[in-house]
Amino acid sequence: MIKKHCIYLLLVFLILSCAKQKTEPKKKPNVLFVSIDDLRPSLGVYGDTIVHSPNIDQLASEGITFRQTFAQSAVCAPSRASLMTGLRPDSTRVWHLGDKFREINPNTVTMPQYFSKHGYYTVNLGKIFHNYMPDSISWDEPDLRPSRYLKPDWIGRDGETFYISEEVAKSQEIKRDSLLKLRPIRYADGWNTGPAWEAADVHDTMYYDGAQNKLTKNVLTRLAKMDQPFYMGLGFFRPHLPFTAPKKYWDLYDKNKIPLASNPKIPKDAPIHSMNSMYELRHYDGFNHIGHPTSAFVMPEDTARTLRQGYYASVSYVDKLLGDLVNHMKDIGIYDNTIIIVWGDHGWKLGDHNSWGKMTNYNIDLKVPLIIRYPDQINRGTQTHAFTELVDIFPSLCELANIPVPDYMQGTSFVPLIENPKRKWKKAAFSQFHRRPRVSADGKRYMGYSINTQEYHYIEWYGWDPKKGERGEYKTAELYDAINDPTETVNIVQDEKYKVAIETLSKQLNEGWRNAKPSL
Template sequence: MKISLAYLSLFFIFTACNKEKKMASVKQQKPNIIFLSIDDLRADLGSYGNSEIKTPNIDALAGTSMVMLNTHCQAAVCAPSRASTMLGYRPDSTKVWHLGDEFRKINPNAVTMPQYFNKAGYYTVNIGKIFHNYMPDSISWNEPDLKPFPYNTKEYAKRDAETYYYTEAALKDQKRKRDLLLEKRKDQKVYGDGWNRGPAIEGADVPDSLYFDAMQTQLALETIDRIKDKKEPFFMGLGLYRPHLPFVVPKKYWDLYPVGSVSPAANPKLPKNAPVMSANSNYELRAYTNPHKIGRPEDAPLPEAYADSLKRGYYASVSYIDACVGKLIAGLKERGLYENTVIVLWGDHGWKLGDHNGWGKMTNFYIDTHVPLIIKEAYQKEGKRIEALSELVDIFPTLCDLTGVDKADYLQGTSLTPVFKNPELEWKDAVFTQFRRRARVSKDGNEYMGYSMQTEQYHFIEWYQWDNDKKEKGDYAATELYDHYVDSDETVNIAENPDKKEIVKQLSKQLSAGWRGALPKKQVVINESENIRFSKIKS
């Protein structure tokens, strides 16, 4: 009996030791990465202080993550924002300034984030919108541009994922508008094969599982099942399309927001004294079917009832995406993968919901540049809310630090890991955005480039004439200045106020010094060169 007990004790000790060794081995492995991009997601979430929107799953993730409260994109439109984030340097370096600029044609040897992590030992998979819709950059991934069936068939190859409707009336309207467009532009290539037309809002009484983003989420979990036992950790880029227009989600999410239940924009007018090039034209919303004429921000506002419908549609779309995020996280936990996975949830730019009498993005206003950024580290138990100024270009070096991957010396962002450890650390003085205002959109018909800088107190913007043939800025055009200590909604441009003359001079000098001049003072500048070094990945 004594011998049996001794053997039993040894067995339990041996089993416990093996379990500890196994756990230690798991922790030594590089963590997996879920890179979760949500299109047009502004910082309107419960975890960012919005008490009207329902986002319980994202809020739960935020509760045990690093929540960056003051993150800004590098350009408030898809292609340049995503190119900058995925390459690790800014629009004046990527040369991607607007929707049609294709980074791979401009920089054929550029190394994207998934390419970089693949070289460091990661198996990379792409589902959904990570780069811009029609430029998924297939060479960036081991498995590029995966789509759920039947959307991976030839019939749907030219369509954008945000163009699917589910009611007979909406489908009929979409086809009619597409037919008119194809007739008007006969023998011309049209964006999304002309399918990006139809009602701006729809709420079909059908299950989540029929909608594209829910299908993508299910495909992500099925793909994880297929790749999780590979010897390499995985890097999965999952790009969800809502709340991008049209606001098409199941009726049950609309039901969360009854008529009149959401507050209208706090700043429904263009800023007083705003220069002519500061506003976009609302042309994105105008492309869809609306019951009222969509004017410019300088025109009369939309009728209150329709503005309410659009805002409720945006909120319903965010709540639907929140459900997708919840399903993804539950799936990671069920598979025992959640702890050893870094999750990065981010929006590529903000979106005006009647703010400045605008609908859409494409300005340098704070509402368009401010974005959510939530980062869960591997084995993180406690969340932090961090006020430090940050930028989407910071994601690349931060992910390197969180996974033990060496950082490239050309990255123009700053790893956020120091403020993860100490949120009170002295950090960047400013963050930077820019926007190219195209001539056909500008109210005065001229082309401009606006350079924007956000400090703790001030939002400062300088506009210049822009020569898009030479790709260079010309003469100075205008200045905007907003004091967020007294005017956080940016209702009055005070750049011309006599008592602001000195601060405008100081801020202009700071803007000219750029991102390098705003780096944390105790950080070593990793690359002083003005030229970006593009290096091919060696096989």
């Protein structure tokens, strides 16, 4: 009798459990949205044999790696404004570092803002928009910072500008006071001075990214207890200049064994205005003398090797921090139900084209890493070489989170590509760059429009009216053979045998992204 009663209770329990599962909707996945500043595809999963990136590589083995992702502009503010709004630069009208999307269009709806409208609790740590532009409208909790960095005088200061050395810190204060007297509004609030690298023998949390990572763990622990799904924007500052990371990450590399850039010269027959002036690196101690890439200046080999070592060390530092974060998510039970996306906002030249930095239309600056791992993903550890763009992220995350995709998106959800990485996809990827007179080798203003196809990379340069935001007359063009010259060493636009290809590419470029969309 007792046995029958127990079986009856068990059946009732199973029936009630099944009924509960049918009536309760599946909990929406969380979103961990990870930006790594200035990260080019220098990762093991992208075939880089020098870098130590085991944690990002492990994440990629559990998700999908996009091998041909392009930024819409190879500089921070335009790239991030495009990605975060799902609109391209000519629509956001954010073309260079000083443009602020919220001032240009106060009614802009950003990705976290949109997720918030669909039930997500949104939190921001670090650099998601350009520098410290927390955009409080986008977040329930904007601009969370480690407590020791909450000094009133540091509100406008970037996390990338902190050093361990007290001597450097004092020097920064003196220089900043002088700079602000000359002009009160400055990049990084005037703190972006000091050496281009530092390798202090300290714990990970002594540098800003490590301190921020510790805070992120605490915030995730708190968010895990909420009934509401969260969207967390986490922006790491490294490997942006200066290359400051704990010494143990520098020690992973022998700088004399790190190969130098394979394309150390500006492209042959390229227009002089195609290159940026390297003013970013020139801000740091000992580099104010460096010339324009189009000049006779060449970085001394030992310095070049140290810069490359510092970049790699910074990548490995962030890799370790991200690995710690993933382990913490597993410990608190939220890893399996979280979409994790890792992306770089643009590439970075490490001596490529006789240059250091970004800010060109060349693919060394346009190509970025993009890795996604999400709940219930069927195909794991896959890769695709199909064209994707950063502007595709907004609609893709909406689809993965099962919320409506806004009808004004100028990117394409790549979820179908995740499900079938080898399917036919976009015909091309589109980018652009605004070359301003003060950084142009010829002192003139241009807008360059870029199209990448499987066979070619084609760029057209126009004059530009900054007040109207309109392009002027055609100036010149560039053409690179993507198959036989992937590092873009020779501009072949004047070669007669490519005349038909150029006509086709020019037409495709001017028809724009809408005509390159995949058939879904």
